Amino acid sequence: MSEVCQKHVPERTCVACRKKRPQGEFLRFTKDTQGLWQMDSRRGKPARAGRGTYLCADNPACGQEKKLRRTFGAQAEKMALSVAAFHQLNQELESGTAPTGVTG
Numbered sequence: 289m290s291e292v293c294q295k296h297v298p299e300r301t302c303v304a305c306r307k308k309r310p311q312g313e314f315l316r317f318t319k320d321t322q323g324l325w326q327m328d329s330r331r332g333k334p335a336r337a338g339r340g341t342y343l344c345a346d347n348p349a350c351g352q353e354k355k356l357r358r359t360f361g362a363q364a365e366k367m368a369l370s371v372a373a374f375h376q377l378n379q380e381l382e383s384g385t386a387p388t389g390v391t392g
């Protein structure tokens with residue numbers, strides 16, 4: 289497993305819309321040792337070995353709780369909140385509007 293073909297971009301499938309895209313365009317979720325899902329914010333970097341679950345990083349619709357439920361079950365609501373927070377932060381960064389008058 290140490291050899292990586294540089295020409296090939298590993299593709300992943302969004303659990304919400306089933307779209308295939310390069311791994312770097314996804315939010316990644318992994319299960320911790322207690323079986324709880326965690327959102328891995330280090331986008332694009334494979335954090336550790338193990339199976340991950342992927343969700344479109346640029347499509348807030350993919351983060352809706354009802355779409356996450358079949359994957360995350362009882363934790364769907366919590367994950368939906370994490371995804372929503374991620375998108376909100378992204379929007380603030382992209383629009384350049386700081387919530388509390390930061391000088392810049």
Ligand SMILES: [Zn+2]
Pocket residue numbers: 302303304305306307343344347350
């Ligand atoms: Zn998606």
